[in-house]
Amino acid sequence: MTLVTLIISLVLLTGCNKFLNIKTYTQNNYFLNKYIIQNKIYHWNNLIKAAAHQYNIDEKLIKAIIYAESSGNPYAKSHSNAIGLMQIKPSSAGAEIYRxxxxxxQPSVQSLYNPKIxxxxxxxxxxxxxxxxYWV
Incomplete structure (x- = not known):
């Protein structure tokens, strides 16, 4: 009896549910499209366009980073103290650009809440x- 229980437990623990005819269904629903993203960050379009031109970076990349990092919230702050729209850490990226x-x-926390900066x-x-x- 204990041998049978042990074998069944091992099968279940190892995730071999194909032996038991158990089907798992996973479905991810993502409701993001370009219009949702554009509406979230349209306030910053002029600043994004100017920075993209100044540094020769694709505007779509900047917008994607802003949306992914802060969802367009200029007051976002992470647990690791990354600040603002693009989640800049004053002591790393901020200090490097200052240098x-x-x-x-390094930039102050207050200045990093300014979307332009x-x-x-x-x-x-x-x-x-x-x-x-670092990126290709």
């Missing part, structure tokens, strides 16, 4: 990563 631009220190630093950082070949 490249000849500034000392946040998009500018985020796009500059994307450009930096592309130049370093």
């Amino acid at each position: 490249i631009n000849g500034k000392k220190g 946040n998009i500018n630093i985020g796009t500059a950082y994307i450009s930096l990563l592309q130049k370093k070949n």
